[in-house]
């Protein structure tokens with residue numbers, strides 16, 4: 691059970707940590723690359739490709755990384771490219787159309803365990819929170835999920851692009867959020883479901899890097915820098931409320947589970 695006492699801030703990834711939207715992204719990427727790779731005569735797209743090459747990274751970086759895995763290079767294009775354009779930006783924008791359609795038709799409900807964790811943090815009153823997401827859709831997702839008012843600091847894909855902040859797995863977006871909160875990295879927790887995200891937390895030397903396994907795999911999350919891994923944030927509510935004898939355990943923690 692991690693010890694949150696020496697920690698002053700919790701920095702949350704969004705998709706797959708607070709909301710189940712990693713699945714929506716995954717589905718939209720699969721729609722794009724299943725067709726695109728087949729048309730290009732490349733090895734077929736597989737679900738594992740999402741976790742290895744795309745998960746957690748900014749949109750166009752995900753496209754570049756996936757194409758590079760199949761030895762394909764495309765012109766970069768620009769963010770205003772239409773979805774039909776055969777450019778990195780065009781392909782990313784094609785995928786974004788699918789993502790936005792699903793968001794508009796299905797809406798999004800946050801993970802109940804994540805809401806319980808946020809409630810327990812708010813009840814303590816001594817821990818600040820922020821969202822750090824690679825997604826340019828982060829504000830729309832937070833609004834749709836009813837969570838936007840809980841976060842005074844949001845460093846998302848729009849902010850990073852506007853300010854030229856390098857995306858995950860670089861630590862810079864997390865460091866920026868910690869700086870905005872006035873909390874040193876060593877006293878902040880990074881909460882992530884993607885290997886690129888835990889790698890960012892590790893590279894930034896954060897006090898605790900907490901993995902949430904929504905499909906990336908606990909071993910991979912630990913290999914990329916997680917100190918401990920849970921399958922849902924409700925497992926950690928006892929650590930915040932002091933009810934640590936409630937029997938909740940992390941399911942794959944191999945680190946010491948405490949702030950470094």
Ligand SMILES: O=P(O)(O)OC[C@H]1O[C@@H](O)[C@H](O)[C@@H](O)[C@@H]1O
Pocket residue numbers: 704705712715716744745746747748749752786789823824825826827828847884
């Ligand atoms: O295309 P967007 O909404 O800006 O999102 C970029 C990335 O955002 C991350 O949060 C997701 O894990 C990725 O799957 C997604 O590709």
